[in-house]
Amino acid sequence: MRNKLKALYELQEIDLRIDGLDGEKAQLVSESQALDAKLAEAREKIAARREEVSALEEEKGALEASLASENDNINRSESHLKEIKTQKEYQAVSKEISGAKKLIAELEEQILQKINAIEEISGDIAKREADLVELEGNVAAQQAEVQQKVEALEGGIAKDAATREETMKIIPASVMKRYSRLRDQRRGVAVVEAKEGNCMGCNMHLPPQLYNTLFRADDVLTCPHCQRILVMKQEVQD
Template structure:
């Protein structure tokens, strides 16, 4: 029975180590995900600026079309003025031309404003694209470094899993099942150290008769409080 207890203790040490390795690996996966999210955010900014430029260009094109229409109206009105015979008609067309010229001036101002906005956004876009290029290069290096760490941890996990399999195969299936069930119920700790009359798993006092029976190590004894399998570890003299 002492040998089985030692194997259970080894099994728990391996499982704790596997948990630590997997937790570290999960953290690295989270960092890789963070790198991807950072890239996605930068790409969204670039895409948003590109969409803004396309919108401004479309608005500018619409103003340019309106300007061309107004300029054509002015030319047509000026041509018609040559054929007008009455002063009243001449004044009416003149007013139309004045209004049209004012409209063309306003449209030209709008076009200049759009050109300025396009130039401003293009300048920002150029900077964002440059930043994105650097970020993509840097992110690739960071991803590769994280993946190397992940792969190294996986190698350690695989080695521990193999060691675990050797131990579980040497133990009775019922005992392994009991151990796994306890480990699941007790936050990863199925085996607890007993010392000086206490269970160090739950820090509760053990009944004296039960504690004394641990010295014989002829049976599996569980803590009556937390149900963990107890292994006696006496305090070594200093």
């Protein structure tokens, strides 16, 4: 049983090490995803600005069409003036021309505003695109570094997993089942050291008879308080 307890203690050490490596890997993956999200956000902002330009271009086009239409109306009205014979009709057409010219001035002002807005946003897009190129370079370098670290961790995890498989062969199936259940229930820690009369898992005092029995290392014993499997470290390391 001493060898089985020793294997159980070693299994716990291996599993805790794998847990740590998995945690580091998860953190790196999270960092990688954050970098991807940063790039996606930058690209989305550029796309949104381009949509603004597209909308402004469409609005400018509509204004220019209206401007062309009003200019045509003025040309027709001015041509018509030559054919007018009454003062009343002349005044009416002149009023139409005056109104059209006022509208043209307003349309030209609106078109100018659209042009200025398009130029401003286009300048912002150019700056954002330059920043994006720099960001893509930085992210690529960071992603490569993260990937290298992830691969190193995966190598460590694979090595520990292989050792774990060999260690499990020494442990009875019934004990493994109890160990796995405790790992799930006790945040990954199923095996703890008993030291100076105490359980190092929950820091509760152990019954003297139980504590003394642990020295013999001839059975799988658990803490009456936290139910974790108890080992005497010096016993399983001999």
